[in-house]
Amino acid sequence: MSGLNIRIAVSCLAAGALFACRPPRPVGEAGAVVEAPAGGQPDQILGQFTMDAYSGLRRQWALSSPRGELFDREHRVDLVSPRVQFFNDGRPGSEVVAAQGRLNSETKDLWAGGGLVMVSTEGVRLESDWARYDKKSDRFVSTAPVTVTRGPSVVKGVGWQAKSDLSDMIIFSQRGEIADEDSRGFEKR
Numbered sequence: 001m002s003g004l005n006i007r008i009a010v011s012c013l014a015a016g017a018l019f020a021c022r023p024p025r026p027v028g029e030a031g032a033v034v035e036a037p038a039g040g041q042p043d044q045i046l047g048q049f050t051m052d053a054y055s056g057l058r059r060q061w062a063l064s065s066p067r068g069e070l071f072d073r074e075h076r077v078d079l080v081s082p083r084v085q086f087f088n089d090g091r092p093g094s095e096v097v098a099a100q101g102r103l104n105s106e107t108k109d110l111w112a113g114g115g116l117v118m119v120s121t122e123g124v125r126l127e128s129d130w131a132r133y134d135k136k137s138d139r140f141v142s143t144a145p146v147t148v149t150r151g152p153s154v155v156k157g158v159g160w161q162a163k164s165d166l167s168d169m170i171i172f173s174q175r176g177e178i179a180d181e182d183s184r185g186f187e188k189r
Contacts, residue, residue, distance in 0.1 A: 042069035042078070049079065053108040053135060060135065061086045061164070063103065063110075075106035082112060086164040093165030094120040098130075108135040120166040125149045128160065138164050146171060153178050 049068025053060045065079040082101035086093045099114025113130030118140070129144035139161055146160040148171060155176035162169040 040071065043072045044070040046070065049077065051077075051103070051105075055135075058090055059087050060108075060138070065101070070105075075104055077103040077105055079103060082110075084110065084112075088165050092121050093167075094118055109133060110135075118162075118166065122166070123150060124166040126160075126162065126166060126169075131160075133164070140164065 046068040047066070049065045050063065052062045062085045063079075063082060064084075065082045067080040069078040071077070079101035080099075082096075082098055082103075084096045086096070096112060096116065096118045098112035098116040101113070102111040104110070110133040111130070112133070116126075116128050116131055118126040118128075126146060126148050128142055128146040131140040131142035131144070133140050140163075141161050143159045145158050146156065148155045148160075148166075148169065153176065155171055155174055155178075157171035157174035159172035160170060
């Protein structure tokens with residue numbers, strides 16, 4: 001065997017061993033793969049990262065993070081403790097905080113996890129493990145457990161979707177405690 005063939009074989013074995021030794025991707029409830037921020041060496045590290053996203057001339061959201069790791073070729077920014085303020089027609093709609101996040105700098109889509117808390121200006125509080133935000137549809141989607149609190153009413157479930165201001169929400173596999181003042185729309189038997 002020539003020296004070139006030996007080097008190629010050794011390189012292939014090393015790459016295969018490295019791939020086989022990678023830690024598994026995190027798995028959430030019901031076996032769904034959770035999109036956690038990936039590793040690798042960033043092209044830039046910023047001590048304070050901020051970015052705004054617009055829909056036409058209107059600001060859709062404003063993001064800030066005490067640390068942003070930029071991966072230019074992947075259009076990815078890994079974030080530490082991101083905070084995102086969402087706007088509706090120029091007015092604040094909700095705020096989201098999480099332990100970690102990942103931003104697609106091209107599409108402005110976002111993943112937030114490690115414990116996510118979302119509070120609307122209308123007083124609705126949503127807590128979940130993680131969620132993906134799609135800028136184009138202005139919706140969060142997750143298969144993780146969720147707790148939604150509005151005043152004394154609490155609804156829990158597994159899997160959810162919500163508009164960024166929490167005005168339109170779907171909770172799957174839900175159970176809840178509805179306060180008397182919130183139960184006016186329910187028929188009593």
